[in-house]
Amino acid sequence: MAERRPRLEGKVAIVVGAGSSGPGLGNGKATSILFAREGAKLLLVDTARERAQVTLDLVEAEGGEASVFQANATVADDCRRMVEAAVERYGRVDVMACIVGISRRDTVLEVDEADWDHVMAINVKSIVLACKYTIPKMIETGGGSIITLSSIAGLRANSSTPYTASKFAVVGLTKSMAADHGRDNIRVNCIAPGLIYSPMAAARMTDELRERRRGYGVLGTEGTAWDVAWAAVYLASDESRWVTGIVLPVDAGISSITPNTYDSLTQQQYDAP
Numbered sequence: 001m002a003e004r005r006p007r008l009e010g011k012v013a014i015v016v017g018a019g020s021s022g023p024g025l026g027n028g029k030a031t032s033i034l035f036a037r038e039g040a041k042l043l044l045v046d047t048a049r050e051r052a053q054v055t056l057d058l059v060e061a062e063g064g065e066a067s068v069f070q071a072n073a074t075v076a077d078d079c080r081r082m083v084e085a086a087v088e089r090y091g092r093v094d095v096m097a098c099i100v101g102i103s104r105r106d107t108v109l110e111v112d113e114a115d116w117d118h119v120m121a122i123n124v125k126s127i128v129l130a131c132k133y134t135i136p137k138m139i140e141t142g143g144g145s146i147i148t149l150s151s152i153a154g155l156r157a158n159s160s161t162p163y164t165a166s167k168f169a170v171v172g173l174t175k176s177m178a179a180d181h182g183r184d185n186i187r188v189n190c191i192a193p194g195l196i197y198s199p200m201a202a203a204r205m206t207d208e209l210r211e212r213r214r215g216y217g218v219l220g221t222e223g224t225a226w227d228v229a230w231a232a233v234y235l236a237s238d239e240s241r242w243v244t245g246i247v248l249p250v251d252a253g254i255s256s257i258t259p260n261t262y263d264s265l266t267q268q269q270y271d272a273p
Contacts, residue, residue: 006039007237013095014086016073016130017149018044019051022199027149028099029055030225031232036064038233040095043086045069073100073126083133095236096134097147098127099228103163103200116162123166127173131188135181143185147235148174149228150192150247152255167192171247178245187244189235194251196223217252 013035020026032044036059044059046052049070059066069085071078086093102122104115127148138144153160154167171190178188195213197205214222231250234240249255 006037007233007239008035008095009039011040011094011236012043012086012090012092013040013097013236014043014045014082014093014130014134015097015099016045016071016082016126017098017100018042018055019046019048020054020199021051022203024199024202025225026198026200027193027196027225027228028097029058030229031097031099032066033058033062033064034226034229034233035095035097035236036066037062038237040236041090042066043069043082043089045071045073045082047072073098073130074121076129076132079126079129080133082130083137087137092141093134093137094141094144095147096130096138096144097232097236098130099147099149099232100126101149101151101167101200103160105160106162108161111162119162119166120169123163124169124173127170131177135177135184135186138186139181139184144187145236145240146177146186146188147232148188148190150174150190152192152194152249152251154190154192155247155249155255174247175245182244187235187240189240189244190247191228191231191235192247192249192251192255193228194223194249194254196225196228196250198225217254218257219252221252223250223252 015032017028018032020029032055044052044055044066052068056066056068069082071082104119148170150170151167153164154171158164174188174190227250231248
């Protein structure tokens with residue numbers, strides 16, 4: 001049997017949000033590790049260099065090739081320099097993975113204007129700016145794959161109005177860019193994670209809430225950053241060469257069921273002998 005070829009061999013990827021916000025494995029860190037394992041060369045981008053450095057150490061410990069670039073993806077000049085750095089170091093950009101996001105739990109009556117602007121900048125504007133400078137480089141080399149990060153909160157209402165609005169915006173942005181640049185051979189797809197257990201979630205999680213979240217999905221199991229990262233590998237690879245403009249839920253089936261089913265599943269889990 002022939003040896004399996006790495007799925008991203010020969011590709012250069014930028015991962016925006018390559019560090020984790022706390023101890024453990026966030027979506028960007030897991031995506032970076034799997035991209036490297038699958039043969040990609042990586043530019044690891046984060047606002048905090050030390051976070052990206054932790055990811056770099058993990059990648060290099062496994063023999064992967066990567067480097068760190070500190071940037072604020074809500075700033076146009078940082079995004080321009082980020083893409084230029086990838087081209088200077090590795091010759092091209094084949095994959096742009098925008099794995100960033102923050103949440104604010106407010107209604108429209110409660111939200112502070114500055115908080116609204118901050119959420120929209122990090123969750124939406126960062127993608128716009130990253131892609132603004134990446135797409136021309138992809139066109140020069142014949143195309144590429146762009147991966148955005150929404151949420152199941154971008155598919156239906158969530159308790160956080162700023163977060164939900166921003167994640168719906170990511171879905172619309174993804175579809176619009178896919179339509180605009182399909183003939184440039186640039187695919188643009190979106191991952192919509194469900195109740196993933198990650199450093200960002202862990203910061204506000206009790207053991208009781210974590211267990212309750214585990215039972216919400218059809219599968220009844222807990223999602224991790226690896227689940228998001230494997231979806232990103234597929235969308236970055238040539239296996240998805242005929243896939244663009246999609247939103248891929250990675251959510252244990254939460255977005256596929258109705259609220260009454262949701263309740264019955266949870267009740268069954270906790271009341272069964």
